[in-house]
Amino acid sequence: MPRWLKLYLSVTGPLALVALAMPGLVVFGLFLLIIPGLILGFAPTAFLWGCIFAALRWLGARWLAERWRTPAALVATIALLIAFPTISILEARERAALYDLPDRIPAAPIRPTGDIRLESRLPRWDNPNRNLLGFRPYSCDNLCLALLFEPGVRSVTVNSSARLSHGEITDGIGRLDGYSRTYRLLPKGQCAMPLDPDLVGRDGLYGTTPEENRAIAAYWALRLGNDVCLAGETARTGWDVLIRSGEWTSGAPFPNPWSLSPQPAVARYFEVRDRRGPLARRFEVSVRALSLPFVIASMGGLENFRFGWGFGTIGANLNDGRSPDGPLDHVLRFSPIPARSEFLPMLRTSLQAALADPDRGREDAVFASLKGYLDALKGAPLPSADRALLLALVREPRVATVDQAYQLRDLFADDLPALRAAIVVRLLALPISGDSRTQSLGNTLSGWPDAAFTTLSADEARLLRDPDRRTRAAGLIKRLADQGGAAVPLLLEIAQTHRQRRNIVMDPDQERSRPEADDNAVDAARIALCLIGSAARSALPALELLTPTGGGFEKMDWDRMMLRLGKPLTRIEKPESLSGTTESYRRNLADWQARFDPARSCGRL
Structure with a gap:
């Protein structure tokens, strides 16, 4: 050798x-x-x-x-x-x-009818109705609800496709599991136990824009609040149309990395079929084989980094981030919702009736249509009837949250004082353990015109004196900066009170979101003091005691505020969790101060 x-x-x-x-x-x-x-x-x-x-x-x-x-x-x-x-x-x-199956492309979009079986690899759990039912089956999510609102659809049965064999996928068969559930829409009042659809975090399915998606969700909420209800029952075994998506593998999902044989086949699929056979199908198969050239490769993440034979992918790339049910909006045809000219009066009438009916509770589906109502009002002068209705909805405690609250400022551009007063009334009316989803409504106040809060109303002053309710008015706390040095005592009291409350071990029966709410109040006070600058210098000794001991970026924001108030740069130390030296940290702070911009530099809520 x-x-x-x-x-x-x-x-x-x-x-x-x-x-x-x-x-x-x-x-x-x-x-x-x-x-x-x-x-x-x-x-x-x-x-x-x-x-x-x-x-x-x-x-x-x-x-x-x-x-x-x-x-x-x-x-x-x-x-x-x-x-x-x-x-x-x-x-x-x-x-x-x-293992490959032939793709099938329908000549035209498919209109689902009859009893539908809806199967996916990971159906969502029915958390909204868990307490009502006493158990947690698969939920009726936005696709389930879209199908139920189709004329001719009688029911939707939600099931899992996770354990299907290749033969079951090929033949369109498979058993129900213990969490399957059949859902129907019944006339209002005929549901023995009306259910809430599972639309958390999802605003609709087949719209081409976010606004259109919200309009679809608003239309569903309108129908559920007025003329239909969602009912669940034991899963039915028969179906007229099967809509199935998922992933399948021919062997162990995590094969031996030192095996020289090709790894198990993996497939991602979507299919719509009726009793006669497939109507639409996309089936993508991938098999990993030894890579060219023959190598020993690294794999895994930080927690499981390891070596094995190098493998490459033969067939489809299943790591492209696409969902198995991606083609749904091209394969299925859904009925359009009413046009805006029809839809807006329907929304207005429904919301007015809900406000006038004291028996309509906080979780009534009609109130969930507010997002679509706001979208429908955009782009045109606000009629007086809608102006009064919006103000009533903002003040109404039964409206759990006002999503897209920023749209309110645009709609009330010529009457901001009325909107401001309504928001404050709503925040004052909240119980101490109120829903933290109202945070966005309080944050909206930070976007008012310059100097708008130089003078506070009696209600605003009362809200800021209430430690429990002002946590939802972070925008108002931030805008105390409009008052300059006169607001420093109140801002200091807010920072001290909520920093102390944040550090107290909470009673399990208290509001679970309070730590985050207290953090929001402290952060809003920090932003206000940062905007005030040297006029708040008198608060430096007290603020020094409140310096965060946690994450590096939290302390960096605090140091920037202290620098604006007049703390010498040489007395500021770098957080241990940030890289670099103390000198480089101080240089960065000095550069930040030199480029200070009131609109951006102190941070945003």
Whole structure:
């Protein structure tokens, strides 16, 4: 064996052993200095290739002269590193073809009718109705509700597709599990136990814009509040149309990383079928085979970093972030909601009736249509009837939250005092343990015109004196900056009170969101003091005692405020959790102060 080859193996061998035995060192090397991590990460492959080359050169010594051994071994090594994975790749292609199913593209969008079976890999749990039902089945989410509102659809049964076999997917069969549930829309008053649809975080399904999605959700809320109710029952076994999406694998989801065989086939699929067979289908299959060339690769994340044979993907890329049910809006046809000219009067009448009826509770579906109502009012002068209705809705405690509250400022651009008064009345009327979702309504006040809060109303002053309710009025606390130095005593009291409350261990029966609410109040006071600047210098000694001890960025925001008030830069220390030196930290603070912009520099709520 040549001397240079011995040296190569004696260097790469120990490095490969270290990397394979302690893969965490590779991660550490990448974080510390990139080059050491890259060297350690490649060492196992380098040693493997060297061993193959050395073995082939040794075998060639029996038939080849010395001068031909090295080039012959090099060519043979390259050929072997390509040929060996090629066998795996061909086998992977056969496996992918074995499990693939033909795609089917419908000539026109499909209109669902009858009894629908809706299956997905991870159906949402019915958390909104868990206490009412006493158990937690699969929920009726926005797709379920969209189907139920289609003329001709009688029911939707929600089920899981997680444990289906390839044969069951092919034949469109499969059993219900213990969490399956059938949902129907019944005339209002006929539901023995009316249910809430599961629309948390989702505003509709088939709109082309966020506004259109909110309009769909508002239309559903309008219907649920006035003429229909959602009912659940034991899951029915029969169906007329099956809408199924999910993922499937032919073997263990986490195969042995040192196996030389192709990994199990994985498929992502979506299908709509009736009793006669598939109407629409997209089936994507992927199999991982040994990569070209043959290597030892790293895999996993920080918590499970490891090595194994390098693999490449044959077939579809299933790591593209797409959902299996992505084609829904192209395959299914849904009836359009009424036009804006029809829809707006319907919303207005429904909301007025709900406000006038004291029996309509806080969670009544009609109040959820407020988002769509706000969208429908955009782009036109606000009629007086809608102005009065909006103010009543803002003041109404039964309206749990006012989403898109920022739209209110635009709608009331010529009458902001009336909106301001209504918001304050609403915040004052909230119980101490009120819903934290009203935070956005209080934050809206921060966007009022300059100097709007130089003088406070009696209600605003009363709200700011109430430690329990002012946590939802962060926008008002921030706008105390309009008063300059006169607001410093109140801002200091707010910061002290809520910092202290934040650090108290809470009683389990108290409002669970209070720590976050207290943080919001302190942050709003910090922003106001930062905007006031040197006129609040008298508060420096007291604020020094409130310096955060937590995260680095929280302390950095606090240090910026203290610098604005007049604290010497030389007395500011860098948070330990931030990188760099104290000198560089102080330079960054000085640069921030030199480029100070009242609109951005102190932060936003």
